[in-house]
Amino acid sequence: ETGVTQSPTHLIKTRGQQVTLRCSSQSGHNTVSWYQQALGQGPQFIFQYYREEENGRGNFPPRFSGLQFPNYSSELNVNALELDDSALYLCASSLGLAGGFGTQYFGPGTRLLVL
Amino acid sequence: AQKITQTQPGMFVQEKEAVTLDCTYDTSDPSYGLFWYKQPSSGEMIFLIYQGSYDQQNATEGRYSLNFQKARKSANLVISASQLGDSAMYFCAMREGHKGGTSYGKLTFGQGTILTVHP
Numbered sequence: 001e002t003g004v005t006q007s008p009t010h011l012i013k014t015r016g017q018q019v020t021l022r023c024s025s026q027s028g029h030n031t032v033s034w035y036q037q038a039l040g041q042g043p044q045f046i047f048q049y050y051r052e053e054e055n056g057r058g059n060f061p062p063r064f065s066g067l068q069f070p071n072y073s074s075e076l077n078v079n080a081l082e083l084d085d086s087a088l089y090l091c092a093s094s095l096g097l098a099g100g101f102g103t104q105y106f107g108p109g110t111r112l113l114v115l
Numbered sequence: 116a117q118k119i120t121q122t123q124p125g126m127f128v129q130e131k132e133a134v135t136l137d138c139t140y141d142t143s144d145p146s147y148g149l150f151w152y153k154q155p156s157s158g159e160m161i162f163l164i165y166q167g168s169y170d171q172q173n174a175t176e177g178r179y180s181l182n183f184q185k186a187r188k189s190a191n192l193v194i195s196a197s198q199l200g201d202s203a204m205y206f207c208a209m210r211e212g213h214k215g216g217t218s219y220g221k222l223t224f225g226q227g228t229i230l231t232v233h234p
Contacts (some may be wrong), residue, residue: 002162033222044224045221072231104220108159
């Protein structure tokens with residue numbers, strides 16, 4: 001086990017609603033990255049938080065937003081849910097240093113279904 | 116253009132035999148890292164092995180080894196002595212060193228290869 005936890009494990013929402021997903025990083029890690037994985041696809045990078053600031057963003061609209069807290073846990077918020085947001089959402093923690101970032105260790109994911 | 120290409124949608128192997136999963140990548144960054152992850156049906160992405168672009172030797176971790184051919188831009192995963200528990204989806208991923216002068220840890224994944232181990 002990686003020590004990365006995510007909640008909830010499963011979630012069902014309706015179109016137009018808002019959702020918050022949570023991630024606790026592995027002890028000693030200061031960086032959290034979020035990925036969206038549609039069925040049958042590889043994960044797609046949403047954004048990364050390093051020491052409480054957004055440090056890189058993928059090709060996702062602004063209705064995808066996030067936070068990182070002083071204990072390095074993180075939230076992913078998605079507003080105005082669309083059917084295509086149905087996916088497995090993975091968070092990964094790593095240790096970020098001045099020279100770069102270490103290996104990312106993933107949590108078990110949150111499966112979101114939008115009806 | 117695809118940055119990570121995994122051309123084998125599915126692979127089959129007999130238990131105790133070795134199997135190679137292919138991965139080719141595309142980058143102009145001289146500093147990059149290549150990763151392999153295993154994803155069982157439960158969904159969790161499990162880190163297997165890492166190869167840095169400047170590493171002189173191929174990475175090995177237990178039954179996993181990475182056949183890194185830099186000139187060909189390939190990073191194939193070799194699993195020796197396959198076990199039934201190795202049946203899963205396998206993803207190759209790349210982390211590029213810098214983007215626009217900023218270092219960040221975005222991983223770009225391939226489409227994955229489903230490995231099935233037969234008894």
